[in-house]
Amino acid sequence: MNHLGARMTRIAPGRVHIVLPSRPELTQQHGYFHAGATSAVADSAGGYAALTLFPASSDVLTVEYKINLLAPAVGDHLEAVGTVLKSGRTLTVCQLEVFGVQDGGRRLVANGQQTLIRVDRPEE
Amino acid sequence: MNHLGARMTRIAPGRVHIVLPSRPELTQQHGYFHAGATSAVADSAGGYAALTLFPASSDVLTVEYKINLLAPAVGDHLEAVGTVLKSGRTLTVCQLEVFGVQDGGRRLVANGQQTLIRVDRPEE
Amino acid sequence: MNHLGARMTRIAPGRVHIVLPSRPELTQQHGYFHAGATSAVADSAGGYAALTLFPASSDVLTVEYKINLLAPAVGDHLEAVGTVLKSGRTLTVCQLEVFGVQDGGRRLVANGQQTLIRVDRPEE
Amino acid sequence: MNHLGARMTRIAPGRVHIVLPSRPELTQQHGYFHAGATSAVADSAGGYAALTLFPASSDVLTVEYKINLLAPAVGDHLEAVGTVLKSGRTLTVCQLEVFGVQDGGRRLVANGQQTLIRVDRPEE
Numbered sequence: 439m440n441h442l443g444a445r446m447t448r449i450a451p452g453r454v455h456i457v458l459p460s461r462p463e464l465t466q467q468h469g470y471f472h473a474g475a476t477s478a479v480a481d482s483a484g485g486y487a488a489l490t491l492f493p494a495s496s497d498v499l500t501v502e503y504k505i506n507l508l509a510p511a512v513g514d515h516l517e518a519v520g521t522v523l524k525s526g527r528t529l530t531v532c533q534l535e536v537f538g539v540q541d542g543g544r545r546l547v548a549n550g551q552q553t554l555i556r557v558d559r560p561e562e
Numbered sequence: 563m564n565h566l567g568a569r570m571t572r573i574a575p576g577r578v579h580i581v582l583p584s585r586p587e588l589t590q591q592h593g594y595f596h597a598g599a600t601s602a603v604a605d606s607a608g609g610y611a612a613l614t615l616f617p618a619s620s621d622v623l624t625v626e627y628k629i630n631l632l633a634p635a636v637g638d639h640l641e642a643v644g645t646v647l648k649s650g651r652t653l654t655v656c657q658l659e660v661f662g663v664q665d666g667g668r669r670l671v672a673n674g675q676q677t678l679i680r681v682d683r684p685e686e
Numbered sequence: 687m688n689h690l691g692a693r694m695t696r697i698a699p700g701r702v703h704i705v706l707p708s709r710p711e712l713t714q715q716h717g718y719f720h721a722g723a724t725s726a727v728a729d730s731a732g733g734y735a736a737l738t739l740f741p742a743s744s745d746v747l748t749v750e751y752k753i754n755l756l757a758p759a760v761g762d763h764l765e766a767v768g769t770v771l772k773s774g775r776t777l778t779v780c781q782l783e784v785f786g787v788q789d790g791g792r793r794l795v796a797n798g799q800q801t802l803i804r805v806d807r808p809e810e
Numbered sequence: 811m812n813h814l815g816a817r818m819t820r821i822a823p824g825r826v827h828i829v830l831p832s833r834p835e836l837t838q839q840h841g842y843f844h845a846g847a848t849s850a851v852a853d854s855a856g857g858y859a860a861l862t863l864f865p866a867s868s869d870v871l872t873v874e875y876k877i878n879l880l881a882p883a884v885g886d887h888l889e890a891v892g893t894v895l896k897s898g899r900t901l902t903v904c905q906l907e908v909f910g911v912q913d914g915g916r917r918l919v920a921n922g923q924q925t926l927i928r929v930d931r932p933e934e
Binding site for chain 3: 501502504528529531551553555
């Protein structure tokens with residue numbers, strides 16, 4: 439997400455917020471964020487939220503996710519919130535929310551659910 | 563759901579709770595509720611939650627849902643909570659939660675997301 | 687599924703068919719199968735399909751599934767087909783199809799996708 | 811998808827293939843396509859498949875999709891196939907498949923399911 443200009447703005451155990459500022463290559467002709475950008479920032483927020491509950495030697499991979507696109511993703515930036523619903527030994531399940539933020543207003547534009555699997559990085 | 567002994571216990575605009583008491587035909591050999599019973603009560607809670615925001619002449623059909631089974635569905639009863647995330651003219655999107663309730667304890671056993679379509683009942 | 691009268695009609699590596707005859711307690715006022723019955727038979731077909739690729743000492747649990755209800759589930763019986771898309775060491779992903787069968791006609795009434803986790807039964 | 815270099819390679823009623831060549835900004839450090847790119851090309855293939863069954867004055871919006879990431883998305887290019895499962899008056903349901911293609915080999919790397927809603931473009 440770095441090369442898209444995304445940055446983590448809040449990190450707590452089991453919850454991560456990621457902000458993605460609007461950029462021409464992320465938006466359509468009407469200034470809406472592409473569904474692909476909305477999904478990608480949601481997926482990342484869930485992945486990082488899962489990682490907050492594991493030691494640094496662990497990594498996670500997305501097994502699957504489902505997302506409802508509720509409203510046009512309009513805004514100066516998107517704010518994605520990933521929240522861990524269940525952190526198991528092997529699998530983590532997260533709730534995903536994406537808000538369009540503009541002029542101080544904040545509107546839910548997408549909502550999803552994600553399953554991740556923990557993988558341990560090979561020691562170096 | 564009636565013939566299974568389910569009953570609505572709380573109704574508010576955009577939110578409905580349904581309780582499903584344990585019965586032998588709903589549970590497996592270990593006393594867990596079947597995934598089918600867990601899903602059915604979640605689906606119903608979402609459908610009724612959607613209906614709270616429509617006039618009585620409207621009905622809804624489930625277009626699709628996705629559910630994560632987070633933990634064994636153990637309990638004296640299940641409590642499903644359907645919450646409307648977006649109520650549009652045609653489509654409604656709901657969050658679905660199912661809790662296993664036993665001895666005063668309440669544990670999230672399933673979490674899902676559902677899309678419904680509004681249909682108008684023919685006038686009589 | 688046994689107590690509902692369901693039976694496996696075809697078993698091949700990675701694919702299982704389950705037939706569920708119509709019964710009053712599975713259908714609504716219009717004779718359609720309940721969404722809960724449709725989902726349950728789909729979920730079972732996927733689970734058994736996953737098991738065909740494992741030794742008998744393994745079991746599977748449904749992690750999550752998503753299902754689209756495409757048409758009213760009308761028929762003398764439902765036929766659910768579970769097909770393994772990927773069989774991994776830990777996770778299996780299946781496609782789920784449910785057909786309504788009546789008078790020789792066969793119509794796709796639901797389509798879904800399911801993730802399962804392998805668990806090894808404790809030795810006795 | 812144009813600015814990413816994606817192009818439609820096959821169009822038939824109810825089915826569209828889209829090819830996305832590998833590019834540095836679409837891949838991770840290991841040369842895998844990002845999950846976001848995989849999802850976006852799948853979503854597009856389904857949307858265009860839905861459109862093949864409508865008059866030119868109609869457009870579609872993605873209501874929701876669910877995708878399983880089955881294997882690392884490795885390849886010279888991705889090939890996404892969107893196939894209409896049900897084309898209704900209001901809603902369309904598509905199956906989504908994404909293959910990684912390399913050296914003539916073709917491997918299923920993601921599989922999904924999508925719901926779209928038809929919207930009619932305002933006349934000009």
